[in-house]
Amino acid sequence: MPRKILIIDDEDDIREVAALSLESIAGWEVVTASSGAQGLARAIEHRPDAILLDVMMPGMDGPTTFRELRKNPATDKIPVLLLTAKVQSSDQRRFADLGVESVLFKPFDPLTLADQISAVLGWN
């Protein structure tokens, strides 16, 4: 069974490149959502093996979405990796303190994104 990943990002280009990368390089099944609210619903519906979650989104941002995922017994065990273009160390510390599995940075390399996720989650 291929891994199933949920990508939550409001930016169409990033969402589609990440999906393309994970599908074509790793052969994973990818589900996408363009907002935090939609992401919560998709997570409950699809029960992915991991979630790639954008930080800066209008409405429900990444940290808020993460906290909602953790409140729900249906999604509270799903590993979450934050995806952010923020590079300032104060931001990085703040994100790491949330309790996510890892923080990945934009821009990412489409060739190695799956390897990065696998390494963090011990899937290799």
Place this chain on the structure above:
Amino acid sequence: MTSTPQPAGSAASNLAAALDQLWTRFLPEIRNRVDLLDAAATACAANKLSTEQRDAAQAAAHKLAGTLGTFSLDRGTDLAREFELALASEDTPCLAVANRLAELAAELRSIVDSRKDGASPVARADSEMV
């Protein structure tokens, strides 16, 4: 357990081609973001940058920083990040950075316009393997 296959042969080539197609599809949006930076730089030089325009330009620069490197335009990511940070401090007078913002926007436009199909990292990796 699912192992991650190494990109090779047709899978890598297909990814490169698909990335180029995505670039073409999203190019209008990417250009719109550069337009926002241009407009903000112009407004800054005239000391007429509104809070809304500053926020919009910062958001556009942030998105460009995240996107361009993914399409192997690493220099574009650096420039967009510099633009975002230049607008981040409201204590910095706009006029003080106006010239630099204009330079950054101009170079970003040039980089975006110059990206050719086949510039994806996959295509580069393929050519390096030959």
